[in-house]
Structures are given as structure tokens and as C-alpha cells.
Amino acid sequence: MRAITSLFGVLLLLVSWNGPARADLLVASYYTSELLRYDTRTGAFLGSFATTGTPDYRPLSMTVGPGGNLYIPIVNFVPPYEDSIGRFDGQTGAFIDTFASGGGLFGPGHLVFGPDGNLYVSSFGGTAEHSKIIRYNGITGAYMSDFVPVGSGGLSGAEGLVFGPDGNLYITSRVTDQVLRYDGSTGAFLGVFATGGQNGPIDLLFGPDGNLYVLNTTGARLEVLRFDGLTGAFIDVFVPLFSGGSDGSSLAFGPDRNLYVTTAWVGNSVRCFDGSTGQFIDEFVPPGSGGLNYAAGLLFYTPIFQLVTIDIKPHDLPNGVNPKSKGKIPVAILTTDSFDATTVDPTTVFFGRTGTEAAALRSALEDVDGDGDTDMILYFNTEDAGIACGDTSASVTGKTFAGKMIKGSDSIKTVDCK
Ligand SMILES: [Ca+2]
Ligand SMILES: [Ca+2]
Numbered sequence: 001m002r003a004i005t006s007l008f009g010v011l012l013l014l015v016s017w018n019g020p021a022r023a024d025l026l027v028a029s030y031y032t033s034e035l036l037r038y039d040t041r042t043g044a045f046l047g048s049f050a051t052t053g054t055p056d057y058r059p060l061s062m063t064v065g066p067g068g069n070l071y072i073p074i075v076n077f078v079p080p081y082e083d084s085i086g087r088f089d090g091q092t093g094a095f096i097d098t099f100a101s102g103g104g105l106f107g108p109g110h111l112v113f114g115p116d117g118n119l120y121v122s123s124f125g126g127t128a129e130h131s132k133i134i135r136y137n138g139i140t141g142a143y144m145s146d147f148v149p150v151g152s153g154g155l156s157g158a159e160g161l162v163f164g165p166d167g168n169l170y171i172t173s174r175v176t177d178q179v180l181r182y183d184g185s186t187g188a189f190l191g192v193f194a195t196g197g198q199n200g201p202i203d204l205l206f207g208p209d210g211n212l213y214v215l216n217t218t219g220a221r222l223e224v225l226r227f228d229g230l231t232g233a234f235i236d237v238f239v240p241l242f243s244g245g246s247d248g249s250s251l252a253f254g255p256d257r258n259l260y261v262t263t264a265w266v267g268n269s270v271r272c273f274d275g276s277t278g279q280f281i282d283e284f285v286p287p288g289s290g291g292l293n294y295a296a297g298l299l300f301y302t303p304i305f306q307l308v309t310i311d312i313k314p315h316d317l318p319n320g321v322n323p324k325s326k327g328k329i330p331v332a333i334l335t336t337d338s339f340d341a342t343t344v345d346p347t348t349v350f351f352g353r354t355g356t357e358a359a360a361l362r363s364a365l366e367d368v369d370g371d372g373d374t375d376m377i378l379y380f381n382t383e384d385a386g387i388a389c390g391d392t393s394a395s396v397t398g399k400t401f402a403g404k405m406i407k408g409s410d411s412i413k414t415v416d417c418k
């Protein structure tokens with residue numbers, strides 16, 4: 001029996017070694033215009049994950065969207081000072097494109113994909129004359145509407161926003177010290193949900209216990225208040241005022257269910273608090289670790305795709321693509337030592353600029369690369385792939401019949417772009 005038990009233990013260990021990828025902690029380093037990676041168990045610095053490309057484009061927060069990519073509000077410090085939402089590859093951190101801009105976006109704070117798949121961005125604006133929530137198309141990035149228009153509900157200084165368990169949208173109104181609630185489908189104002197005391201609320205989320213956690217700032221200090229998630233009634237000061245923070249500070253629950261808070265320019269760290277009691281545990285990411293300079297948004301992020309090897313236009317290299325072609329483009333998913341391409345469900349496969357654009361027209365199983373094992377070849381309408389002149393890579397996403405998400409990328413060279 002003992003032998004069986006220890007064998008079972010070994011098997012469990014093996015399973016856990018091969019288990020799902022562990023989350024990384026990503027932190028926006030505002031002054032250095034990059035996202036930094038930290039170990040979620042130890043807080044150790046793991047490297048720079050992404051940069052915005054220029055020191056004048058400063059990242060504030062981040063969320064995960066279609067294709068497993070990261071969407072990041074960027075404050076632009078060079079003329080014409082147009083703020084925007086950048087899209088970055090969720091696997092590699094590579095900049096993909098400026099996903100969304102316009103619609104009067106001014107001082108973006110936080111962003112979230114809604115139940116309808118579209119992207120909601122708070123436009124802080126500093127005062128009631130500019131504060132609003134903008135809705136962009138979740139696939140194309142096109143401006144759709146001012147979902148919560150200027151003046152609605154007295155919103156002033158919009159920063160944090162989150163869809164609640166009831167499907168409605170909750171927004172921090174920093175200047176009026178309130179959390180406001182809006183209809184999640186129409187954007188209509190539903191009322192003041194919670195009153196945040198004397199200090200300006202800048203971020204919020206619903207915790208594992210269903211209650212609402214609100215991060216307040218007084219300029220150089222932070223606190224976390226807790227409210228009933230159903231009624232908005234004040235419960236307690238979950239974390240009392242501490243030195244650190246101001247603009248850009250954010251909060252998130254970790255995989256360990258503890259609460260993590262970034263402390264912006266004052267503390268320049270990530271603090272960990274007990275998720276049940278609010279008690280301070282430690283400076284999980286110490287001040288300045290890994291070059292961190294002005295800790296803004298944070299995200300516990302698990303890359304959800306298995307990376308697979310693809311070959312755009314098998315037997316061709318470089319892989320010339322005419323974005324305006326009316327023709328079809330073949331893409332192979334190759335079988336390797338670590339992946340069997342015949343397990344892919346071809347009806348789930350998309351190809352294009354980010355791997356979410358064009359559905360497969362048809363597919364076949366064959367040994368595309370002549371190495372003796374069976375691969376999958378798929379065909380897509382080139383003009384549906386969303387490829388723009390100058391793009392240098394394209395991707396495939398899909399699922400296996402067992403439901404595992406896959407993603408692969410290959411180089412392209414755009415042609416006939418005059
Ligand atoms: Ca090729
Ligand atoms: Ca092979």
C-alpha cells in the first residue's frame with residue numbers, strides 16, 4: 001500500500017510538471033514604456049516582455065483579448081498627443097498594431113472586453129467635461145460609440161471599470177468619490193452603487209468572495225475599501241492607508257487568492273496583502289526590481305495556446321503575400337515531436353494578421369514537408385486575412401478536437417504594395 005501511495009505521489013508530481021502553463025505576473029513600467037515579467041511564486045524578475053517601441057508611448061494597464069493578445073492603453077507624450085490602445089502578441093510580446101484610437105480618447109485609464117466581445121475603455125479626461133467610456137469594435141478596433149457619454153450620472157474622472165456578476169458596468173468616478181453603475185447592454189445610468197469616502201477611487205474589481213474591492217488614492221497614499229457586491233453597502237477598510245501609489249495604481253487577485261497592488265511612482269513596487277484579512281504580507285516585487293520605474297497596471301496572465309509550427313505557402317520562402325489578392329493562400333500545420341497536426345479540428349482554425357481573421361475554406365491531411373509524418377494543409381481567402389502592406393508575420397489559431405488552443409506564426413513578405 002505504501003508503495004502504491006508513493007507511486008501515486010510520483011505520478012502526481014509528473015502530472016504537475018506537465019500541467020498547464022503557470023501564470024506570469026506582468027507589470028506596466030510606465031516611465032520605461034515596457035511590460036515586465038515576474039515569477040508568480042517568488043516575485044523574481046524574469047525579463048522584459050514587451051516594449052511600446054518609443055519612450056514617449058507609456059503603458060498604463062492591460063487586458064487579454066481575442067487571439068490571446070494583450071491590449072494596452074498608451075498615453076502618447078509626443079505631438080499630436082493621440083492616446084491609443086496598442087495590441088501586443090500574447091505569446092511573444094511583439095507589438096502588432098495600434099488597435100484603436102479616436103472617438104475623443106483622452107487619458108485612457110483601464111479597459112475591459114465586455115460580454116458582447118467589444119472593448120470598453122475609460123477616458124479619464126481629468127474633469128467631468130471629458131470623462132466617458134468609449135466602446136470600440138472588439139475585432140476591428142473601430143470606434144462604435146460613447147457607451148457612457150460625458151455627463152451621464154455625474155461621472156468625473158473615470159478610471160477603473162469592470163463588468164459585474166450582474167452583467168452591468170461599474171466605473172470609478174474619482175472626482176466625486178463614487179462607484180457608479182451603468183446598464184451593461186445600453187450604457188444607461190443605473191445609480192450610485194458605492195460611495196468611496198474622502199479619497200478618490202481609481203481601480204476596482206469583484207473578489208473571489210463576490211464583494212467589490214475599491215482602490216482609493218489620496219495623492220501619495222493608497223487604501224482598499226470593501227463593499228457588498230450585491231448592494232454596494234460599505235463593509236470595511238480592507239487595507240488601511242499606506243504610503244505608495246497615486247495615478248495608475250491598480251489591484252488584482254493572484255492565483256494564490258491574495259491581493260496585489262501596484263504602487264505607481266510613490267512606491268514603485270507590487271505589494272501583496274492577505275486575500276482574506278487584508279493584512280500586509282510583503283513587497284512582492286521590491287521597488288525598482290528589474291528596472292521597474294513607475295508600477296502602473298498589473299495582470300496575472302497565462303499564455304493559453306500551445307505553440308505549433310506552421311508553414312505559410314509550403315515550399316516557398318520568403319512567403320510573398322499580396323494583401324489585395326483575390327486568390328487563396330495555403331498554410332500547413334506541421335506535425336512535430338511535440339505536436340500531432342492531425343488532432344486539429346479544421347473548422348476551428350483561423351488565419352491572418354493576428355490569427356483571428358479568415359476561416360479555413362477547406363483542409364486535407366497529407367505529408368506536406370515530406371518527412372514521413374502526416375501534416376494538415378488548409379486554404380484561406382487571402383483578402384479575408386486582414387494583412388496590411390508592410391506586415392512581416394501572420395498567424396494561425398485554432399483548437400484540437402480535445403479542445404486545446406493552438407497558435408502558430410510564420411514570416412510573410414508583402415508584395416504588390418505600390
Ligand atoms: Ca513557406
Ligand atoms: Ca514532422
Ligand SMILES: [Ca+2]
Binds near residue numbers: 366367369371374
Ligand atoms: Ca510531415
